Amino acid sequence: MSTIKLSPRQQEIIKLVKENPPITSEKLASKLNVTRAALRPDLAILTMTGILEARPKVGYIYSQKPSNSILYEYIRKMKVKDIMTKPVVTGEETKVYDAIVYLFLNDVGTLFIENNGCLVGAVSRKDFLKIAIGGTDMHQVPVGVIMTRMPNIIYVDTEDLAYVAAKKIIEHEVDSLPVVEKFKEGNKELYKIVGKVSKTNITKLFVKLGD
Amino acid sequence: MSTIKLSPRQQEIIKLVKENPPITSEKLASKLNVTRAALRPDLAILTMTGILEARPKVGYIYSQKPSNSILYEYIRKMKVKDIMTKPVVTGEETKVYDAIVYLFLNDVGTLFIENNGCLVGAVSRKDFLKIAIGGTDMHQVPVGVIMTRMPNIIYVDTEDLAYVAAKKIIEHEVDSLPVVEKFKEGNKELYKIVGKVSKTNITKLFVKLGD
Structure with a gap:
């Protein structure tokens, strides 16, 4: 079974969003020292999986809603x-x-x-x-x-x-x-x-x- | 709960990959009449979720390995x-x-x-x-x-x-x-x-x- 593994950069993005919500993709790009275009795939993945939420004209926030894979992990890790x-x-x-x-x-x-x-x-x-x-x-x-x-x-x-x-x-x-x-x-x-x-x-x- | 919803374009990509495996991102882009750069986020999502598999120098194929979300759907649909x-x-x-x-x-x-x-x-x-x-x-x-x-x-x-x-x-x-x-x-x-x-x-x- 394959799992969704987050790349180090994606993990870094999550950390930055958690620390500075809401944060625009421009600010994220400048903090990570990359172009906005380079961030686009990562941000797409993070929003599609429900980890981040994109608020139009506001920026990204860390999502409370678990995605399927997160929910799955959550249940797998349930103690x-x-x-x-x-x-x-x-x-x-x-x-x-x-x-x-x-x-x-x-x-x-x-x-x-x-x-x-x-x-x-x-x-x-x-x-x-x-x-x-x-x-x-x-x-x-x-x-x-x-x-x-x-x-x-x-x-x-x-x-x-x-x-x-x-x-x-x-x-x-x-x-x-x-x-x-x-x-x-x-x-x-x-x-x-x-x-x-x-x-x-x-x-x-x-x-x-x-x- | 949010689920991973595939966009029409992502669904179109899956269809094309299923019909022509393996297919390169260049061929996909030309069939969809978009640039390779524009396809990158979609392809990243489809490979990260385990729906497609990227074979270096060969192209994309439809994956048999279920991703978490597919496994999850499988269990959800269990009768x-x-x-x-x-x-x-x-x-x-x-x-x-x-x-x-x-x-x-x-x-x-x-x-x-x-x-x-x-x-x-x-x-x-x-x-x-x-x-x-x-x-x-x-x-x-x-x-x-x-x-x-x-x-x-x-x-x-x-x-x-x-x-x-x-x-x-x-x-x-x-x-x-x-x-x-x-x-x-x-x-x-x-x-x-x-x-x-x-x-x-x-x-x-x-x-x-x-x-």
């Missing part, structure tokens, strides 16, 4: 922290039945389980359904018994790309990933849960694309 | 039929317990319910979980009793945009949409289920974007 939502969390001792009710109250597909502020497990709608048809007494058994336990939980970092999160969701066949911050306690590596990324978050991002 | 997968279907008389087992066996999140080859309902993991904690005898009750029934099911057509499907999924807060073909039987409008589009399909498409 987990940009799309993550609030995780719904409960403790290991919560009974399965109560956990399911909590799941419905919060209208989510996965509950994350914390212990002393650290992520220790996750339970999905699928896990709950499996237990529900298995004859287990849901009022007696705590979620800690049925949850997927660390270190078997796939997670992402706030700085990971949204695309990486989507890939993990597909590869590991899960609906939702916890977003964690790692910290050390002695020699132990622990995970604080700060968000979640689900197929819903990715689908919403895809809708943005089309809008 | 339901391009991303849909096989729906998992059962009959109204299937008992809830057996339907849940069937859901697990097929590893899907939604069962679609058919009657005489027509879509009549849908049941999601969420619906099943609600029933499972409600004390209903899952071995006795058929899915027909608990399913969401037509015409209350949101559906899409094979020719709809993937983006439209994603939007419906988000707006109606469902995990999966049936893809249907409409047909008439007398005055009745009926729906044949031919596929499904889920958040998983959309997430997979998003992963493609980043690859």
Whole structure:
């Protein structure tokens, strides 16, 4: 796939426009020590791609409107922290039945389980359904018994790309990933849960694309 | 959002290049009855965006490599039929317990319910979980009793945009949409289920974007 690569001169033009908006092509040419004619292709590219906006009789300004390629790059560079939502969390001792009710109250597909502020497990709608048809007494058994336990939980970092999160969701066949911050306690590596990324978050991002 | 709009002259250039590859800028200029200098911005745009390729000493050819904006358009134009997968279907008389087992066996999140080859309902993991904690005898009750029934099911057509499907999924807060073909039987409008589009399909498409 080819991408639109800006030349050093085009980057220089963007910088000058950002610093002195609005700026005429004459001023740009004199600052760059070239003729206006020599600048014309660069300015045409920068306006066609939507990076700069040409205001008649005023000059060039840096555009807020993203062009397709910029929008594309924007989505490619979108990070987990940009799309993550609030995780719904409960403790290991919560009974399965109560956990399911909590799941419905919060209208989510996965509950994350914390212990002393650290992520220790996750339970999905699928896990709950499996237990529900298995004859287990849901009022007696705590979620800690049925949850997927660390270190078997796939997670992402706030700085990971949204695309990486989507890939993990597909590869590991899960609906939702916890977003964690790692910290050390002695020699132990622990995970604080700060968000979640689900197929819903990715689908919403895809809708943005089309809008 | 601004898009890269090609000018009539740029479109004319693409046409000429397609008809006479490779073609030099001199020949293009003479065919268009303009100077080479006047063509320079247009040719710069068309090569920068990846639409044309400039072969030194040979001339311009129409590029097979999609640029970002073309890839973007491709994704924007992706249709339901391009991303849909096989729906998992059962009959109204299937008992809830057996339907849940069937859901697990097929590893899907939604069962679609058919009657005489027509879509009549849908049941999601969420619906099943609600029933499972409600004390209903899952071995006795058929899915027909608990399913969401037509015409209350949101559906899409094979020719709809993937983006439209994603939007419906988000707006109606469902995990999966049936893809249907409409047909008439007398005055009745009926729906044949031919596929499904889920958040998983959309997430997979998003992963493609980043690859």
